Amino acid sequence: MGTTKAQMFTERQNELAKFFKVLGHPARIAILQYISTQNSCICSTLVEEIGLAQATISQHLKELKSVDLIKGEIEGKSVCYCINVERWQSIQSELNTFFNNTASNCC
């Protein structure tokens, strides 16, 4: 118990849920929004901007990376994170497909 029974669902269902899940935390939303306000890459002024501990931010960044929503390039002693634009668009398109395919005229 306690574990999601992933084997009961299709690969696509699990993948969709994974994207949604990663986006399902306000800190990760805030990180994405902050990154997007910067014209150039930012590193981790995120810690100051968001106000969570460095370890926590790093963990959230790791999750965003796990679905390739962001990419990080090492730049000297810091790491430059930015949105993976191609991936961003393909995920948006995936989610729209899901929304468009899932609608009913009942009730």
Next chain:
Amino acid sequence: MGTTKAQMFTERQNELAKFFKVLGHPARIAILQYISTQNSCICSTLVEEIGLAQATISQHLKELKSVDLIKGEIEGKSVCYCINVERWQSIQSELNTFFNNTASNCC
């Protein structure tokens, strides 16, 4: 610890994250997809279709209802669940706004 620090984020960020979070489980994706394949409302053949226990399905339905993605109408001794189409579209539009506003040209 362990609790999301919602007070650090904007209402909009929390709300967006909440939608994503509810969609972030394959069983709930499967429920939405199954409901949408039915022309008329279904009740809970969902239990048979999805293969989770009745208590578990009921819990997932409750979460979907918590963000108004579905609505349930009592119909005799069963409950007819269906997608809340207006809400569905407004959420899709919200998410697209988020995606469109969050994109950068860095890296």
Next chain:
DNA sequence: TTTATGTATCGCAATATTACGATAATAATA
């Protein structure tokens, strides 16, 4: 009224997530 059916809720166990301090690892700088 009794029985059967469908659903919600309670209580619990297992596991996952969130958050953070401490520490390791890496690279620039003095």
Next chain:
DNA sequence: TATTATTATCGTAATATTGCGATACATAAA
């Protein structure tokens, strides 16, 4: 080389989520 700055990872505590059996509750049917 020693120091400093930046980030990742480890370990841990608190809390949340997932899943299910048991049970309560409501309505239809016998």
